Amino acid sequence: xxxxxxxxxxxxxxxIQEDTQDVLLGNIPVQELVNTYGTPLYVLxxxxxxxxxxxxxxxxxxxxxxxxxxxxAKANLSMGICALVQQEGFGIDVVSGGEYYTALQAKxxxxxxxxxxxxxTHDELELTIAxxxxxxxxxxxxxxxxxxxxxxxxxxxxSILLRVTPGIECHTHDYIKxxxxxxxxxxxxxxxxxxxxxxxxxxxxxIDLIGLHAHIGSQIFETQPYQDLAxxxxxxxxxxxxxxxxxxxxxxxxxxxxxxxxxSDDPLEVSVLAETMVSKLVDYxxxxxxxxxxxxxxxxxxxxxxxxxxLYTVGSIKTISxxxxxxxxxxxxxxxxxxxxxxxxxxxxxxxxxxxxxxxTSVTIAGKYCESGDILIRDFMAPESITSGDTLMVFGTxxxxxxxxxxxxxxxxxxxxxxxxxxxxxxxxxxxxxxxIAHDLIPETLLTQVTS
Ligand code: LLP
Numbered sequence: 001x002x003x004x005x006x007x008x009x010x011x012x013x014x015x016i017q018e019d020t021q022d023v024l025l026g027n028i029p030v031q032e033l034v035n036t037y038g039t040p041l042y043v044l045x046x047x048x049x050x051x052x053x054x055x056x057x058x059x060x061x062x063x064x065x066x067x068x069x070x071x072x073a074k075a076n077l078s079m080g081i082c083a084l085v086q087q088e089g090f091g092i093d094v095v096s097g098g099e100y101y102t103a104l105q106a107k108x109x110x111x112x113x114x115x116x117x118x119x120x121t122h123d124e125l126e127l128t129i130a131x132x133x134x135x136x137x138x139x140x141x142x143x144x145x146x147x148x149x150x151x152x153x154x155x156x157x158x159s160i161l162l163r164v165t166p167g168i169e170c171h172t173h174d175y176i177k178x179x180x181x182x183x184x185x186x187x188x189x190x191x192x193x194x195x196x197x198x199x200x201x202x203x204x205x206x207i208d209l210i211g212l213h214a215h216i217g218s219q220i221f222e223t224q225p226y227q228d229l230a231x232x233x234x235x236x237x238x239x240x241x242x243x244x245x246x247x248x249x250x251x252x253x254x255x256x257x258x259x260x261x262x263x264s265d266d267p268l269e270v271s272v273l274a275e276t277m278v279s280k281l282v283d284y285x286x287x288x289x290x291x292x293x294x295x296x297x298x299x300x301x302x303x304x305x306x307x308x309x310x311l312y313t314v315g316s317i318k319t320i321s322x323x324x325x326x327x328x329x330x331x332x333x334x335x336x337x338x339x340x341x342x343x344x345x346x347x348x349x350x351x352x353x354x355x356x357x358x359x360x361t362s363v364t365i366a367g368k369y370c371e372s373g374d375i376l377i378r379d380f381m382a383p384e385s386i387t388s389g390d391t392l393m394v395f396g397t398x399x400x401x402x403x404x405x406x407x408x409x410x411x412x413x414x415x416x417x418x419x420x421x422x423x424x425x426x427x428x429x430x431x432x433x434x435x436x437i438a439h440d441l442i443p444e445t446l447l448t449q450v451t452s
Pocket of ligand 1 (some may be wrong): 070074075093116215217218220253255256257298299300301302339343399400
């Protein structure tokens with residue numbers, strides 16, 4: 001078996017130069033990236049990223065009502081990414097003061113931001129409301145009262161959506177399911193009318209309820225949950241109009257579209273998702289005579305995952321002949337990609353300096369962190385000649401790798417470079433040891449000798 005990744009997993013601009021056998025990303029030899037920026041290194045391919053952003057826009061252009069597509073910042077955010085998604089006409093879904101601040105500093109148009117999250121703090125709401133925010137998707141009663149207080153203080157009226165848990169089952173990892181009744185996110189449907197009562201009776205000066213929001217989960221491969229979602233949400237809008245005479249104008253149906261991490265994965269094309277969702281929305285709105293709302297979508301993974309690869313350098317190789325088993329350790333691991341350890345996520349990879357050697361020897365790719373569970377890829381098919389100094393290129397790491405990275409073991413985070421137009425440009429610098437100690441303090445009492 002050869003573990004060469006299929007075309008869905010490779011970035012669009014991945015190629016192998018015939019004469020030198022160099023693997024190229026955005027026309028740049030991978031070895032050049034390694035030499036210039038070091039490893040581990042996150043690389044984002046601009047052509048693939050822009051291609052996915054455009055594919056979403058084109059696919060949903062058939063929606064006859066207004067459309068707002070947001071990039072879910074939690075997948076991978078830095079100021080350069082804000083600039084790129086802005087160029088492509090996207091908004092951003094932020095879920096923390098930090099994500100909001102990144103967009104603010106990148107001069108992102110604030111009216112195109114939606115603030116999500118199940119426990120937005122007073123300070124986060126203060127930051128966003130004071131500086132400006134397009135919409136807030138409200139998760140609970142506590143948040144309604146905070147927004148009311150802060151908006152009053154700033155003499156502002158805030159546009160909100162109410163996030164609900166529509167009770168829709170989708171087949172994905174338990175940790176990344178969010179639309180079920182037993183979820184920390186959003187209002188259960190049974191509390192929706194109390195929330196609307198509260199807004200209309202107590203908060204009408206400060207809060208403008210414009211729509212509903214739901215996100216059913218992540219890494220979804222089926223169309224059915226999205227069809228169900230469209231119907232359930234339109235139905236709620238219909239019922240709200242019946243009971244309150246209020247016509248909601250916005251519907252945020254979240255993100256969640258899955259991608260291929262391994263050749264056996266068979267994700268939906270964006271065009272198929274769009275066709276199913278759009279026809280459901282149009283048909284059902286027609287059936288219940290409800291005006292088509294502004295459709296908001298907030299995909300993360302499916303926009304950016306496949307444009308990312310991570311480059312590592314192979315270090316120690318340990319063979320346990322009794323088992324037999326070979327551990328190939330690389331210079332990163334769970335600090336830069338927690339997904340295998342956290343979700344049992346499976347990745348596809350290539351030894352980038354030996355792209356044409358048959359990858360036919362099973363090894364275990366281990367990280368460098370002090371945890372037995374720090375295994376990046378089990379049963380990776382490597383070239384027989386795999387050796388220290390080789391470059392491992394892991395595909396599909398553009399989402400939820402950098403954004404979930406940590407300094408565990410006090411390892412600095414890798415740099416991120418964007419390759420495109422024949423050049424590589426840093427989006428995020430590699431952290432230094434000084435960055436690691438930048439917030440450390442040694443209190444005076446610890447500096448003086450204690451005599452007992
Ligand atoms: N909107 C909301 C409200 C969300 O909670 C999420 C993801 C998204 C949009 C974007 O979902 P996407 O299109 O990326 O599936 N760390 C996990 C994924 C967690 C997703 C959390 N919410 C992973 O690495 O698989």
